[in-house]
Amino acid sequence: MLGILGMVVWLGCIICLIMVVIKMFQDAGPLHGILGIICGLYAFIWGWINSDRLGLRNIMLIWTLLIVVSIVLGYLNGFSYSLGTPAVR
Amino acid sequence: MTRAVLFKPVLSTILRDRRLSSIICGAALLQLLLTLIGVPGWTCPVFHTFGIPCPGCGMTRATVFLFRGNLKEAMTLHAFAPLFLVALMLIGFATLGPRPRIERMIARTEALERYTGITTLLLGGLIVYWLARLLLLQTAFVRLIQG
Numbered sequence: 001m002l003g004i005l006g007m008v009v010w011l012g013c014i015i016c017l018i019m020v021v022i023k024m025f026q027d028a029g030p031l032h033g034i035l036g037i038i039c040g041l042y043a044f045i046w047g048w049i050n051s052d053r054l055g056l057r058n059i060m061l062i063w064t065l066l067i068v069v070s071i072v073l074g075y076l077n078g079f080s081y082s083l084g085t086p087a088v089r
Numbered sequence: 090m091t092r093a094v095l096f097k098p099v100l101s102t103i104l105r106d107r108r109l110s111s112i113i114c115g116a117a118l119l120q121l122l123l124t125l126i127g128v129p130g131w132t133c134p135v136f137h138t139f140g141i142p143c144p145g146c147g148m149t150r151a152t153v154f155l156f157r158g159n160l161k162e163a164m165t166l167h168a169f170a171p172l173f174l175v176a177l178m179l180i181g182f183a184t185l186g187p188r189p190r191i192e193r194m195i196a197r198t199e200a201l202e203r204y205t206g207i208t209t210l211l212l213g214g215l216i217v218y219w220l221a222r223l224l225l226l227q228t229a230f231v232r233l234i235q236g
Contacts, residue, residue: 013134031099034212038145041120041131045112070137074129 009070016063020047023054096206100176101199104183104191111184117177121156124149142230144219148173166233169215 017036020043025033027050036043044063051057103110116131123130135143151170154163163170179198183191202208222230 010134010138014138017134028102029097030094031097031208031212032102034216035099037135038143038212038215039148040134040143040145041116042113044131045109045116049106049109049112070132071129074132 006070006073009066009073012066013063013070016059016066017043019059020044020056020063023047023050023056027054095209096203097208098199098202099208100179101195101202104179104195104198107184110180114177114181114184117180120149121153124153125156140231141223142219144215147233152177168218169211172211 017040021033021036024036024043024046028046032046036046044060044067047056047060047063051060103113120130130149133143133146135141136146147167148170151163151167152174154160154166155170155174167173179194182194186194
């Protein structure tokens with residue numbers, strides 16, 4: 001159950017990241033967009049700083065909530081719920 | 090892409106925005122501190138969703154190794170960690186340094202970015218480095234990132 005919830009939370013996080021990165025490409029240019037892909041934390045900070053100006057407030061609130069849930073789930077489940085790990089072929 | 094796009098300053102834009110640079114500096118220091126004491130901080134959504142490390146994965150731990158003076162481990166984990174540390178130091182100085190010196194530093198950084206396109210080169214280099222590790226050393230790369 002926690003595993004499925006974890007997957008949903010991470011999928012939500014990645015959707016929020018993609019939406020913010022798209023805004024970064026449009027508003028700040030391609031280099032900032034690439035930086036947002038490379039460093040999710042930068043995209044998160046940039047999103048909050050520009051949330052009012054670009055109408056990202058709801059997305060950022062959802063993303064923040066999902067991060068809090070992911071941290072709680074991580075502590076409950078020992079960070080073992082993520083979709084990808086391990087992905088070694 | 091035109092020259093204007095490729096040579097557009099990125100770091101100096103961040104340095105010029107004192108609010109952005111102070112939040113980045115605080116968040117990065119918090120992330121490094123949490124990693125140093127073994128508490129999970131910011132986790133990469135790309136890695137957790139797809140199981141594929143993003144180009145920045147491993148950077149925090151590599152920087153922690155740098156702080157500990159272990160250059161070899163740091164370079165094994167992420168070769169761009171020293172550059173990340175330099176950028177972080179610049180951002181830290183832009184947050185806390187005296188105003189006239191900050192203005193001079195930002196002007197120099199902007200000129201460097203505009204004339205050399207160093208930001209584009211480094212971001213491109215980071216993508217190539219990530220692709221090389223992902224395509225040629227995938228198993229080792231994922232294990233390395235997983236710790």
